[in-house]
Amino acid sequence: MTERTMDRAAADTLRRARDAAAREAWAEAHRLLSSLDAGRLTPDDCAAFADAAWWTGRVDESIAGRTRAYSGYVTAGAARQAGHSAWLLFYEHQLAGRTAVAAGWLGRARRHLGGEPECVEQCYLAWVDAEDAQRRGAFDEAMAAARRMAGIARRRGSPDLLAMGVQAQAGVLVAQGRVREGLDLLDEAMCSAMAGELSSFFTGWVYCLGLQQSMACVDLGRAAEWTDAAMRWCAAMPAENNFRGLCRVHRVEVLELRGSWDEALTEAERTCEELLPYEGRMAAEAVYLTGQIHRRRGELAAAERSYGRAHELGRDPQPGLALLRQAQGKADAAAAALRLAGTVEAGGLTRSRLLAAQVEVCLALGRTAEARTAAEELGSLARDWQRRCGSQTTLLHASAATASGAVAFVARDLDRALPRLRRALTLWLELRVPYEAAQVRMTLAAADRAAGDGEGARMELRAAEQVFRQLGAVPDALRAAALLADVRPGRPGGLTEREIQVLRLVAAGRTNRAVAAELVISEHTVARHLNNIFAKLDVSSRAAATGYAYRHGIA
Numbered sequence: 001m002t003e004r005t006m007d008r009a010a011a012d013t014l015r016r017a018r019d020a021a022a023r024e025a026w027a028e029a030h031r032l033l034s035s036l037d038a039g040r041l042t043p044d045d046c047a048a049f050a051d052a053a054w055w056t057g058r059v060d061e062s063i064a065g066r067t068r069a070y071s072g073y074v075t076a077g078a079a080r081q082a083g084h085s086a087w088l089l090f091y092e093h094q095l096a097g098r099t100a101v102a103a104g105w106l107g108r109a110r111r112h113l114g115g116e117p118e119c120v121e122q123c124y125l126a127w128v129d130a131e132d133a134q135r136r137g138a139f140d141e142a143m144a145a146a147r148r149m150a151g152i153a154r155r156r157g158s159p160d161l162l163a164m165g166v167q168a169q170a171g172v173l174v175a176q177g178r179v180r181e182g183l184d185l186l187d188e189a190m191c192s193a194m195a196g197e198l199s200s201f202f203t204g205w206v207y208c209l210g211l212q213q214s215m216a217c218v219d220l221g222r223a224a225e226w227t228d229a230a231m232r233w234c235a236a237m238p239a240e241n242n243f244r245g246l247c248r249v250h251r252v253e254v255l256e257l258r259g260s261w262d263e264a265l266t267e268a269e270r271t272c273e274e275l276l277p278y279e280g281r282m283a284a285e286a287v288y289l290t291g292q293i294h295r296r297r298g299e300l301a302a303a304e305r306s307y308g309r310a311h312e313l314g315r316d317p318q319p320g321l322a323l324l325r326q327a328q329g330k331a332d333a334a335a336a337a338l339r340l341a342g343t344v345e346a347g348g349l350t351r352s353r354l355l356a357a358q359v360e361v362c363l364a365l366g367r368t369a370e371a372r373t374a375a376e377e378l379g380s381l382a383r384d385w386q387r388r389c390g391s392q393t394t395l396l397h398a399s400a401a402t403a404s405g406a407v408a409f410v411a412r413d414l415d416r417a418l419p420r421l422r423r424a425l426t427l428w429l430e431l432r433v434p435y436e437a438a439q440v441r442m443t444l445a446a447a448d449r450a451a452g453d454g455e456g457a458r459m460e461l462r463a464a465e466q467v468f469r470q471l472g473a474v475p476d477a478l479r480a481a482a483l484l485a486d487v488r489p490g491r492p493g494g495l496t497e498r499e500i501q502v503l504r505l506v507a508a509g510r511t512n513r514a515v516a517a518e519l520v521i522s523e524h525t526v527a528r529h530l531n532n533i534f535a536k537l538d539v540s541s542r543a544a545a546t547g548y549a550y551r552h553g554i555a
Contacts, residue, residue: 010036010037010040013032013035013036014032014036014040014041014045016028016032017029017032017033017036017045017048018045018048020032021033021048021051021052024055024200024238025238026051026052026055026056026238027052027056027238029048029049029051029052030049030052030053030056030058033045033048033049033052034049038068041068042072043068043069043070043071043072043073043076043078043081044069046065046066046068046069046072047065047066047069047081047085049061049065049069050062050063050064050065050066050069050088051201053065054092054242055241055242056242057242057274057278059092059096059278062092063089063092063093066085066088066089066092067089069081069085070082070085070086070089073085079112079113079115079116080112080113080116080119080121082108082112083108083109083110083111083112083113083116083121084109084121084124086105086106086108086109086112087105087106087109087121087124087125087128089102089105090102090103090105090106090109090128093105095278095279096278106128109124109125110125113125118152118155118156119152119156120152120153120156120157120158120161122152123149123152123153123156123158123161123164123165124161126145126146126148126149126152126165127145127146127149127164127165127168129141129142129145129148130142130143130145130146130149130168130171130172131168131171133145134171134172134175139172139175139176142172142175143169143172143173145168146165146168146169146171146172147165147169149161149164149165149168150162150165150166150168150169151165153165159192159197159198160198160199160201160202161202162192163189163192163193163197163198163202163206164189164202164205164206166185166188166189166192167185167186167189167206167209167210167213169185170182170183170184170185170186170189170213171209171213173185174186174213174216174217177388178388179217179385179388180388182213182217183213183214183217183219183222186210186213186214187222189206189210190206190207190210190226190229192206193206193207193210193229193233194229194233200237203233204233204234204241204242204243204246204247205243207226207229207230207233207243207247208230208243208246208247210226211223211226211227211230211247211250212250214226214250215250215253215349216348216349217348217394218348218349218352218385218394218395218396219394220254220257220394220395220431220433221431223250223253223254224254224258227247227250227251227254230247230250230251231247231248231251234247234248242274244274245270245271245273245274245275245279245282245283246275246279246282248267248270248271248274248286249271249275249282249283249285249286251267252264252267252268252271252285252286252289253285253289255267256289256292256293257395257431257433258432258433258434259432259433259434259435259467259470259471261293261296261297261471261472262472264289264290264293265290265293267286268286268287268289268290269290271283271286272286272287280313280314281313281314281315283313284309284310284313284314284315285310285315287306287309287310287313287315288306288307288310288315288317288320290302290306291303291304291305291306291307291310291317291320291321291324292320294306295320295323295324295327296435296471296473296476297471297472297473297474297475298327298473298474298475300324300327300328303320303324304324307320307321307324316341318337318338318341318354318357319338319341319353319354319356319357319358321337322334322335322337322338322341322357322361323357323360323361325337326360326361326364327475329524331361331364331365332365334361335358335361335362335365335367338354338357338358338361339358341354342354342355342358348381348396349395349396351381352378352381352382352395352396352399352400353399355374355375355377355378355381355399355403356374356378356399356402356403358370358371358374359371359374359375359378359403359406359407360406362374363406363407363410368407368410368411371403371406371407371410372407372411374403375400375403375404375406375407376404378396378399378400378403378404379400379403379404381396381400382394382396382397382399382400385397394431395431395433397427398424398427398428398431398433398436401420401421401423401424401427402421402424402428402436402439402440402443404416404420405417405418405420405421405423405424405440405443405444405447406421406443408420409421409443409446409447409450412450412538412540414447414450414451417447418444418447418448418451421440421443421444421447422444424440425437425440425441425444428440434467434470434471435467435468435471435473437467438463438464438467438468438471438473438476438480439464439476441460441461441463441464441467442460442461442464442476442479442480442483444460445457445458445460445461445464445483446535446536448460449494449535449536450535450536450538454494457494458484461480461483461484462484464476464480465477465480465481465484468480482496492548492552492554493533493536493537493548493552494536495533495536495537498519498529499529499532499533499536500554501519502515502519502526502529502530502533503533503545503548503549503554503555504549504554504555505518505519506530506542506545506546506549507545507546507549507550507554507555508555512526512527512530530542530545533545
């Protein structure tokens with residue numbers, strides 16, 4: 001092949017590569033641009049190669065291409081393009097955790113753009129200013145920067161950066177505690193993406209940031225709606241879409257809560273394929289959620305592996321790991337782990353889940369005072385959110401009602417327990433979170449039984465068992481079935497045959513060790529039976545249980 005022929009072939013390849021980039025056929029553009037000698041590429045071609053590499057998940061290649069584009073723009077004296085490239089390099093290095101390198105590129109972006117007349121690229125600097133001020137708690141300064149960003153975008157005719165400016169303002173309002181106003185602005189920005197008003201890159205960006213904010217605001221309904229919209233957009237995009245995995249993480253969160261566990265596991269696996277190795281922190285959330293599903297299904301070894309992998313990827317495995325330890329019979333270890341996790345500053349949904357787990361574990365250990373303290377803090381979080389959000393029902397409200405109801409029941413305060421548990425059930429049903437609703441039904445059944453409402457207890461247990469079986473939560477389904485058998489009419493207090501045997505021996509003065517030896521069971525099992533007996537008979541001591549046994553002909 002002659003040199004002229006080679007030149008014509010290269011020119012044709014470059015033409016086709018540019019056309020592919022314009023069509024956002026990123027895999028094709030990457031393949032064609034990769035085949036060309038770098039010396040033939042203009043700075044714009046290098047930038048296109050960086051975009052193609054980014055969209056196809058080749059982050060290191062994207063950074064290398066963007067760096068070549070930056071150098072070319074500097075040589076050409078194109079300050080705006082150089083500043084834009086420098087900002088994108090700041091962003092990519094920041095995502096990769098290279099904060100010092102990222103800071104260097106941000107400084108270059110400021111140097112290139114700071115002396116220019118007003119231009120759309122200056123929106124990026126205003127955005128960084130807004131986020132920095134927000135982190136410092138300087139909310140007026142943050143809002144001024146976010147509005148400056150939106151103003152430049154509006155004057156320079158950039159719907160992309162205008163939407164990001166509106167979203168930045170929403171973030172400031174939420175951080176300031178003005179959640180309702182912030183979420184209203186967030187919806188406005190998200191509508192721009194849903195309506196197809198934005199470029200592909202900014203559509204994905206708006207969706208991802210908006211979904212993060214929705215979940216941070218414990219607004220499951222909003223998150224579910226926007227997740228569906230985001231995944232429809234992802235499905236309509238070419239296969240090479242770096243946002244797909246980022247959006248899918250939030251879809252996994254929604255599916256796990258809504259009880260679509262098989263689909264959640266499938267989506268989590270796809271999420272990890274799409275995000276690793278470059279987005280480990282985001283992938284870790286999907287891995288953690290698989291652990292939650294495995295634990296609830298009784299697949300404890302699989303749950304252990306998932307929590308360990310999430311930890312390796314940078315996600316705190318609590319409170320799921322502590323609840324796994326409790327399921328393994330290691331309640332003291334669970335309580336210790338939750339105490340340590342509780343010393344780390346966290347807010348919103350993260351804090352509420354730690355507190356809910358603390359309530360569960362402490363009640364299992366008989367530490368009612370600790371459980372009450374955690375439930376009260378959870379209630380305080382919910383009230384604070386109510387003040388900031390108005391009448392909006394969130395996961396916080398449902399968790400708080402569940403915890404306070406459980407604590408009141410264990411304290412034998414049925415006047416408080418029953419209405420709180422019924423309120424919790426109503427909230428979980430409204431939010432369409434079936435597993436948590438079924439768990440509340442289990443506690444509510446015990447409270448109904450203690451109040452003498454055997455029929456109500458049977459109805460709650462039947463409903464809970466059905467949900468657990470649908471979800472594949474085998475341990476919970478078996479527990480519900482066993483309790484349902486216990487409350488059939490005919491036995492005093494709804495006691496099981498084994499509980500009657502235990503009560504008869506206790507009434508005869510046997511210790512737990514003696515009961516265990518006579519019935520060939522463990523002391524731990526004897527203690528569990530006694531707890532169930534006390535709850536069913538609404539008594540709090542061995543003496544009171546003995547009195548019941550004699551009055552009802554058991555002893």
